[in-house]
Every structure is written in C-alpha cells, then in structure tokens.
Amino acid sequence: MSYRVQSGDNLSTLALRYGTTVDALQKANPQIKDVDLIYTGDTLNIPGAKDGFDSSPSRSGPNLTGGTTNQPANMTTGEGTKGPGGSPFDIARSHLNKNAGSLKLEGSGVGADMEDWVPNNVNCANFVSACLEQAGQISDAQHDNSVMGLQAKLDRDPNFKRVSLQDAKPGDVVSMKVGSGQHVVMFAGWENGKPMFIGSNNVNSDGSQRITISSMNYPIMSVHQYQG
Incomplete structure (x- = not known):
C-alpha cells in the first residue's frame, strides 16, 4: 500500500x-537515505506484514477493481507487441494466478528477473x-520497482512511445493513478467494450499481490507501446 507521510511520523x-x-x-x-529523516507529504510504500505464497492455488478473491481473476472467455486481445524474446503479454499470462511472493522464488524466467526484496x-x-x-x-538496467521510475525509463527509451488507450496493444505498459499512489499493469485486450x-x-x-487479469477504472497517466 502507499502512505502519505503526516506531520510527526x-x-x-x-x-x-x-x-x-x-x-x-x-x-x-530506497529513496530514504537516513532512516531518521522522512518528510511530510512524501509518499511511502508500506510492505505487508505477511508474504503471499501458493499453498492454496485454488484460492480466489476479489481483485483490485472487482473484475475477474482469470482471463474472461469472451475477451478480445488482438495482436500484441513483441520483443526479441517474445510477447510480454503472453509471458505475463503464463503466470496467471501465481502469487508474487512465490513467483519471485522461481529460479528462472520472470521470477529470476524480479527482485526478491520488494514487499x-x-x-x-x-x-x-x-x-x-x-x-x-x-x-536489466532498465528494471525499476517503482511506477514512476519505470515510466521515466520508458519515456527515455527510443524503442517506446506513448499512445492512447484506444491504440493500445496487449503487452503495452499502462501506468495509473491510484489514490495518492500509482499502479502499473499491461494492457490485455477488450471485454464488452x-x-x-x-x-x-x-x-x-x-493484502499481498497475485497475477490477475481485470478491468480497472483508475485515471491513466500513460500507455507505453514498444516499437522495436
């Protein structure tokens, strides 16, 4: 969760x-250099007290916006963006319903590229x-664990350009404003408009995270599309 620092915190x-x-x-x-010095108005990431692991793979629950946790049967995805290693959407979809805490422990693929210390x-x-x-x-140098940091790196990368949501393709990076914080996902297609x-x-x-597909109604800050 995100928390805005108050006076006296x-x-x-x-x-x-x-x-x-x-x-x-x-x-x-990581922006905090001195543990005794934080500033009123700053936004902090608050790590959860518990980790999420896949001891019960069949467990389901509400997602971030109340949509579905599995890919809807009538969802239209269209042609997604691809890099030299394939489609980021297909790669993400291969991990549907895995908990982030378990995925980070995998020794290869996405899990190996995720940083373990991130709550x-x-x-x-x-x-x-x-x-x-x-x-x-x-x-690897462009990997970023913050929404704004990743957004800035994609803005500087000539292989990416900002597009509108209407022009988005599966795998495009979508940064959103969520309350006082931010959230980043990838576009997955359209369902019933x-x-x-x-x-x-x-x-x-x-409160821990799991890989899901859902609809979201948050204000969109940017959609980055890979151009190759």
Whole structure:
C-alpha cells in the first residue's frame, strides 16, 4: 500500500502501526537515505506484514477493481507487441494466478528477473519490468520497482512511445493513478467494450499481490507501446 507521510511520523512509528520493520520500510523505499529523516507529504510504500505464497492455488478473491481473476472467455486481445524474446503479454499470462511472493522464488524466467526484496504488496512495477526483460524489450538496467521510475525509463527509451488507450496493444505498459499512489499493469485486450489489464494486483486477503487479469477504472497517466 502507499502512505502519505503526516506531520510527526517517523519510520519507527509507521513500522509499529503497520506490523512491519524499519529495515523493511527502508528497503521498500530506497529513496530514504537516513532512516531518521522522512518528510511530510512524501509518499511511502508500506510492505505487508505477511508474504503471499501458493499453498492454496485454488484460492480466489476479489481483485483490485472487482473484475475477474482469470482471463474472461469472451475477451478480445488482438495482436500484441513483441520483443526479441517474445510477447510480454503472453509471458505475463503464463503466470496467471501465481502469487508474487512465490513467483519471485522461481529460479528462472520472470521470477529470476524480479527482485526478491520488494514487499509482496507492491510488486506491480517489479513484475511488469521482469516481463519486459523476458521479452527483450528492456535491459536489466532498465528494471525499476517503482511506477514512476519505470515510466521515466520508458519515456527515455527510443524503442517506446506513448499512445492512447484506444491504440493500445496487449503487452503495452499502462501506468495509473491510484489514490495518492500509482499502479502499473499491461494492457490485455477488450471485454464488452471495457479495457482489461494484466499485472500483479492486491487481490489476496492479506493484502499481498497475485497475477490477475481485470478491468480497472483508475485515471491513466500513460500507455507505453514498444516499437522495436
């Protein structure tokens, strides 16, 4: 989850309030250089107290926006973007319903490219970055665990351009404004005139993330399309 720092806050009190640790808070917010110094108005990532693992693969629950957790049968995807390593949408879809905490433990593919230290409730950019890496659309150096950081790197990459949602193709990177924070997913196609998105979403009962496809109604900040 994201939290806007209030007057009087410090990492110790936030760690106690949200059942985490100062060390975990600093790892989730690499912009913090001094654990005794945070600023009112800053937005922090708050790591979850629990990790999400695939002990019950059949478990289902509401997703980020109340849509479906599996690919809808009547969803139209169309031709997606591809890199030297394939389609990031197909790569993401191959991990549907895996929990982010379990996926990061896999020794190859997307799991190997995801960074283990990222808390399991804020893996959206970690997952999208890893899918783009596996597709060969970005380099390891372009991997970013923050939405705004990934957005900025794609803006600087001549192989990507911003497009409208109406021109989006499966695998395009969609950055959204969610409350006081941000979320990033990939475009997955259309269902009954509604855009669908695939990504690492906060769908588990403990607040951790799982790979799902769903509709979302958040304001879109950007749609980045790979040009090759």
